[in-house]
Amino acid sequence: MNTEKELESRGAERKPVLEVHNLKSYYESRDGEVPAVDGVDLTLYPGEIVGIVGESGCGKSTVVRSLLGLMDPVTSRREAGTALFEDRDLFRLSEKELCKVRGKGISMIFQNPLSALDPVYTIGSQIMEILKIHESITDKEARERAIELLHQVNIPSPELRLNQYPHELSGGMQQRVVIAIALACNPKILIADEPTTALDVTVQAQILALIRELRDRLNIAVILITHNMGVVAAICDRMCVMYGGVVVEEGRCEEIFANPRHPYTRGLLAAIPSIDEDKETLYTIPGQVDVLKAPVNFCRFEKRCSHACSKCREEEPQLRGESDHLSRCWVFPDKSSEKTDFEQAKVVAP
Amino acid sequence: MEDREIILEVKDLQKDYPVMRGLVFQKEIGRVKAVNRISFDLYRGETLGVIGESGCGKTTLSRVVMGLENATGGNVTFMGHQVKRGMDHELRSHIQMVFQDPYSSLDPRMSVKRILEEPLRIHSKLNAKEKREKVLPLLEQVGLPEEALERYPHEFSGGQRQRIGIARALILEPELLICDEPVSALDVSVQAQILNLLRTLQKNKKLTYLFVSHDMSVIRHISDRILVMYLGQMMELADKKTLFSRPAHPYTRALMEAVPVPDPRIKDQCKVLAGEIPSPIHAPAGCPFCTRCPQAKEICCREKPEQKEIEEGHFVACHLYSREETL
Structure with missing residues (x-):
């Protein structure tokens, strides 16, 4: 395992803030268990923005929800995995200990800011609430800190905003408030689950710029979940492409966008209508997402892949490649396969 | 463009909504101009893309053009007839709509067969066999199997539901199809399928589209001309090439x-x-x-x-x- 060693040596230079290993999270369903997340590894370094991309149902939200113990224990189950954060395994913490991590060590912002905020409390009291929970702080200090936080997320006249209710703010302002709450206790990691999907493009650009600015200033590590390839390209350093509960391609953004290897990533990129050129027809990925059953012992993308060979049906590929670019594919595993033309590299199926 | 037959004429279109205050004795305290003096012509066979951010009035515009709401001022003329609420059935069948959310725009208690045959039941006097003869080829054109007829909307994925929505809109063989954000609820790969489908259908059936979206790249892909809206007003209208090479506003x-x-x-x-x-x-x-x-x-x-x-x-x-x- 050459790549693992490389990763380790890289880790020695910089200590990762979060190390998730072999995370498996299964849902109960009437027809058995659905492997929503089936063996995901994720390493996060300080000051880095990592994007998790994929279409609905690929398990991207489940990864981060499992991390923070936000899954419904009745319908879902964490099958395996470790998550090292500050030398502790998040999955072994009791609920009480986990409460201390949520909001303080790792905090999260959600897709819809209006449903993340409580409509009957003022902005100020919602920011001060989290400060009072996690820190011994007086009301006056909390208020000052709240003003400072609102200032930090570029909300004009924060003193006035403190006494306003969420519905009095626009969508973009609400999302800024949510970010302010997430940053209140100086977390090490910020998880953003589709933070701009509910917003307009011009406002989306503002929020993305804000996240990048905060990363630069606070050296915070960010996990950004999105289905929008453009958003990833705009602000992420590294990215993971997920499909069917596993990471199918992982690496530096420049590298993946320039030389995508996995047929799914290639298809996804080709399916986006371009803003600066005209295409007659868009590339489409044939078929649709399958509902899988555990255990899976074939390539999850095999049914929709135009390059699938018999090996893809018999054995699930592992992530392979160089440390800054891994791919989970039998046909396009590493650098040598990059230059192979996508259309011509068809491996003849028996 | 060879034939520039105007199919729809929108002139000085205005749509206001009253702003009310009070619980029991409601009083009008102002008016919101959701669409404010918009004029454009729509030519047969083209796609006019309407783009804007939330609250810019693009959905209101499509609803008025569809005749679901009456305009406060101005006129919408479709092939020489005025479009308004309760307009002639014959005229109504020529303008159809595809909605944004394929989950809420299909009745969960109706089978696909009933969903697709409902417009025929209202607008024509075909018998069961004739209806089926109309539904089947259309089902194939939108890429759904025949078995789909007996199934219910919840059994389909988002993309397939949107195909059902498109088939329902096309069953009466309309001239003008209004697409209100038809792909914004879908994933990228499914979005590409639906966009390709809409293109093929347009070519085969000589349809005219009024395509509303907030996504610039989608609008660029599908439109011939583009109308940019902001706060109910028209900012810019140009053909696609001009708009993207020389945006003026x-x-x-x-x-x-x-x-x-x-x-x-x-x-x-x-x-x-x-x-x-x-x-x-x-x-x-x-x-x-x-x-x-x-x-x-x-x-x-x-x-x-x-x-x-x-x-x-x-x-x-x-x-x-x-x-x-x-x-």
Whole structure:
């Protein structure tokens, strides 16, 4: 395992803030268990923005929800995995200990800011609430800190905003408030689950710029979940492409966008209508997402892949490649396969 | 364009909604101009894309053009007839609509067969066999198997549901199809399938589309001409090539720059436009964009800019292009 060693040596230079290993999270369903997340590894370094991309149902939200113990224990189950954060395994913490991590060590912002905020409390009291929970702080200090936080997320006249209710703010302002709450206790990691999907493009650009600015200033590590390839390209350093509960391609953004290897990533990129050129027809990925059953012992993308060979049906590929670019594919595993033309590299199926 | 037959004419269209206050004794305290004096022509066989951010009136526009709501002022004329609520059944069957959310726009208690046959039941006197003969080929054209007929909407994925929605809109063989954000609820790969389908159908059936979306890249892909809206008003109208090579209005430019491009090599993407869309209740007196416009002058806050044709077929409503100043 050459790549693992490389990763380790890289880790020695910089200590990762979060190390998730072999995370498996299964849902109960009437027809058995659905492997929503089936063996995901994720390493996060300080000051880095990592994007998790994929279409609905690929398990991207489940990864981060499992991390923070936000899954419904009745319908879902964490099958395996470790998550090292500050030398502790998040999955072994009791609920009480986990409460201390949520909001303080790792905090999260959600897709819809209006449903993340409580409509009957003022902005100020919602920011001060989290400060009072996690820190011994007086009301006056909390208020000052709240003003400072609102200032930090570029909300004009924060003193006035403190006494306003969420519905009095626009969508973009609400999302800024949510970010302010997430940053209140100086977390090490910020998880953003589709933070701009509910917003307009011009406002989306503002929020993305804000996240990048905060990363630069606070050296915070960010996990950004999105289905929008453009958003990833705009602000992420590294990215993971997920499909069917596993990471199918992982690496530096420049590298993946320039030389995508996995047929799914290639298809996804080709399916986006371009803003600066005209295409007659868009590339489409044939078929649709399958509902899988555990255990899976074939390539999850095999049914929709135009390059699938018999090996893809018999054995699930592992992530392979160089440390800054891994791919989970039998046909396009590493650098040598990059230059192979996508259309011509068809491996003849028996 | 060879044949420029006008199929739909929208003239000075205005749609206001009252703003009420009070629980029991409601009093009107103002009016929101959701669509404010918009005019355009739609030619047969083309796709007019309407783009704008939330609250810009693009959905209201499509609802008025569809005849689901009456206009407050101005006219919508479809092939010589006025479009309004309760219009002639015959006329209604020529304008159909595909909705944004494929989950809420299909009745969960109706089988696909009933969903697709319902328009026929209302608009024609076909018997069961004739109806089936109409439904089957259409089902194939939108890429659904025959077995789908007996199934219910919840058994389908989002993309397949949108195909059902499209089939329902096409069953009466309309001339004009209004697509209100038909792909924004779908994943990228499914979105590509639906966009391709809409294109093929347009070619085969000579359809005219009014395509509403907030996604610049989708609009660029599907449209022949593009109408940019902001706070109920038209900012710019031009054919696709002109608009993308020479965007004239500062808002159009800002909108294009704000779209994150899937290419990490382009650093410093997403040029940030300051501020947010003002509430339409308190729309600025002059140009609606004057509060955020980087090039705003004193006149912009005072006077509404007139629509001006700066080159053939390229309309802009901006003071930068009024009178002596041109491109």
